[in-house]
Amino acid sequence: MHRTFLDLLEHNAEHAREFDSRFDEVQDAQHPDAVTVCCSDSRVLQDHVWENDRPGHLFTVSNIGNRVVQRTEQGEVVSGDVLYPLEHTGTELAVVLGHTGCGAVTATYDALTDGISEPPGIEYSIDLLKSRLADGVEALPDDVDRAGAVNRLVEYNVDRQVEALLEDDSVPDGVDVVGAVYDFQDVYGGKRGEVHVVNVGGETSVEALRGAHPEAEDRIRRLWEY
Structure with missing residues (x-):
């Protein structure tokens, strides 16, 4: 058996010892306080970002590009x-969390500007991002470098995912939607x-957001107000 997996089992044994009594209240049902949609990336410790170690607190979804949509015979849906x-456990908050230096956004940027070839599973994910990022690529400032372009598109992608949640009739009324970016690159x-708020309920103006949410004023930042 691979040594890394044996190491994982050792860590799991410690986890089981520590968490043995923490599942009593959630063994039969879950009512998470928020669903977080994060990008699949080994650098983003998705529960630890929020210092969460409480079972049942967060419903964490992870995929390439922190997407909230999938393609079906009926078209694209949440x-x-x-x-x-949101539909079945009473959760009233959805958080879309992008991150600086996102590989999925980088690949989508490359696909839209130069064209790339990926295996079908990755291509599916990139295609779902391409349709949402194409206008953003066209609107990028002429003087921005590659890293700057990607990090601006990270925000743009978060905005588009928030928009998809707000516009889909299947999302229950009253669900609050927040878009944010996790920064580990000093951007x-x-x-x-740190997590920086870039979108609340579709509002993306830093000035408006800080005025509406003074309790989080120092964490509301954007690189790009397009």
Whole structure:
């Protein structure tokens, strides 16, 4: 058996010892306080970002490009893994969390500007992003470098995913939707590992967001107000 997996089992044994009594209240049902839609990336420790170690608190969804949509015979719809907690567990908050230096956004940028070839499974994910990022690529400032373009598109992608949640009739009324970016590259000028709010309920103006949410004013930042 691979040594890495044996190491994982050892860590799981410690986890089981620590968490043995923490499942009592959630063994039979879950009512998470939020669903978080994160990008699949080993650098983003998806529960630890929020210092969460409480079973049942967060319903964490992870995929390439923190997408909230999937393609069906009826067209593109909010993905079942995102919709489930909103529809069936009483969850009233959805958080779309992108991250700086996102590989999925980078690949989509390359696909839209130069063209790339990927295996079908990756191509499916990129295609779902391409349709949402194409206008953003066209609107990028002429003087922005590659890294700057990608990180602006990270915000743009978060905005488009928030928009998809707000516009889909299958999302229950009253669900709050927040878009944010996790920064581990010193892009936003805070501490590495901070989450910065870029969108609340479709509002993307930093001035308007800070005025409406003064309790989080210092965490509301954007690189790009297009």
